[in-house]
Amino acid sequence: KKLRVGLLFGGRSGEHEVSIRSAGAIAQALRHTDNTARYEVLPVYIQKNGIWQTGDAAARVLAAGIAPTNETEGSLWEFPSDCRAIDVWFPILHGPNGEDGTVQGLLSLMQLPHVGSGVLGSAAGMDKLAMKSIFAAAGLAQVQYRGVTRSQVCFNSQALPQVCSDIESALGYPCFVKPANLGSSVGISKVRSRAELTMALDHAASFDRRIIIEAAVPTPREIECAVLGNEEPQTSCVGEISFDSDFYDYATKYIPGRADLQIPAQLPESAILRVRALALQAFEALDLAGLARVDFFYCEATDEVLINEVNSLPGFTATSMYPLLWEASGLPFPQLVDRLVQLALERG
Ligand code: ADP
Ligand code: MG
Ligand code: MG
Numbered sequence: 001k002k003l004r005v006g007l008l009f010g011g012r013s014g015e016h017e018v019s020i021r022s023a024g025a026i027a028q029a030l031r032h033t034d035n036t037a038r039y040e041v042l043p044v045y046i047q048k049n050g051i052w053q054t055g056d057a058a059a060r061v062l063a064a065g066i067a068p069t070n071e072t073e074g075s076l077w078e079f080p081s082d083c084r085a086i087d088v089w090f091p092i093l094h095g096p097n098g099e100d101g102t103v104q105g106l107l108s109l110m111q112l113p114h115v116g117s118g119v120l121g122s123a124a125g126m127d128k129l130a131m132k133s134i135f136a137a138a139g140l141a142q143v144q145y146r147g148v149t150r151s152q153v154c155f156n157s158q159a160l161p162q163v164c165s166d167i168e169s170a171l172g173y174p175c176f177v178k179p180a181n182l183g184s185s186v187g188i189s190k191v192r193s194r195a196e197l198t199m200a201l202d203h204a205a206s207f208d209r210r211i212i213i214e215a216a217v218p219t220p221r222e223i224e225c226a227v228l229g230n231e232e233p234q235t236s237c238v239g240e241i242s243f244d245s246d247f248y249d250y251a252t253k254y255i256p257g258r259a260d261l262q263i264p265a266q267l268p269e270s271a272i273l274r275v276r277a278l279a280l281q282a283f284e285a286l287d288l289a290g291l292a293r294v295d296f297f298y299c300e301a302t303d304e305v306l307i308n309e310v311n312s313l314p315g316f317t318a319t320s321m322y323p324l325l326w327e328a329s330g331l332p333f334p335q336l337v338d339r340l341v342q343l344a345l346e347r348g
Contacts, residue, residue, distance in 0.1 A: 013095030
């Protein structure tokens with residue numbers, strides 16, 4: 001009997017469209033000749049309004065690769081009855097309400113296995129302040145940072161001047177201001193003055209209650225490593241992303257042709273070994289499972305490797321870094337997807 005895989009995609013985040021394309025690639029891999037005898041795909045689409053769709057409606061979105069222009073209205077708590085047939089879930093949702101432990105909690109509550117990290121790893125990996133304090137406790141080298149809350153930095157806050165001077169003396173300029181819980185560089189600014197700092201704090205506060213400010217790494221090279229496994233996770237070879245813009249912002253990420261991937265990255269062998277060891281340490285420190293992409297900054301001048309962040313449900317299209325890193329490491333896309341489902345079943 002075929003194993004019924006609930007492919008959960010779309011979602012209420014800014015990365016809705018990427019999720020649809022990731023899910024399309026994963027569905028194709030589950031139907032690949034190597035896998036088709038063992039897996040049946042049940043697409044489950046979460047519309048931007050949060051309503052869940054199954055059956056033909058979900059299959060149409062998957063096949064089209066883009067969100068429908070008209071969304072079905074309905075009740076958020078009408079859980080589609082055909083979801084009861086699902087044996088294992090494969091959530092491929094990026095960002096808040098998908099990668100942050102919320103969906104993982106729901107699936108755990110259903111007592112069904114799912115691909116990827118559980119509640120703790122997902123939540124810890126999504127919140128950049130929680131993530132960085134866990135990295136610090138694990139002794140991983142990273143940039144200096146500070147955390148503030150929305151109420152401290154809104155324009156009528158009495159505390160704002162003091163908050164700004166604390167940031168200036170701790171981190172200096174330039175620095176990065178980010179919503180703590182987001183991805184795809186949404187809400188992130190690089191700032192060089194007090195005026196830019198207050199604007200950026202206000203902007204970040206429009207996305208999240210929690211805000212992180214980080215010292216800027218000067219001209220970093222952006223290095224990524226893929227991790228796969230549960231108790232004995234493995235690392236892929238290491239990749240690099242290069243681009244012409246000031247930093248890896250939203251447009252650079254999503255406008256085709258703006259960024260180049262180099263696999264494997266042209267780095268000194270010792271730096272590659274450090275990246276791979278650090279990726280495993282981060283995976284374990286955050287209690288991640290199944291998969292994660294761990295991102296680093298490499299400073300050529302000082303030969304330093306700094307950890308930047310983890311992504312517990314990284315982009316998974318045919319041209320995404322995570323599957324490309326595994327392909328270059330000898331694990332083709334269909335086998336990678338098969339392995340992820342098996343890892344989900346092993347964890348139960
Ligand atoms: P996201 O989760 O949205 O990808 P990141 O923290 O990875 O957010 O930041 C997005 C990009 O911004 C990075 O890939 C990098 O180009 C730039 N960046 C972020 N923080 C720093 C930093 N401290 N120093 C230098 N560049 C940074
Ligand atoms: Mg991220
Ligand atoms: Mg990033």
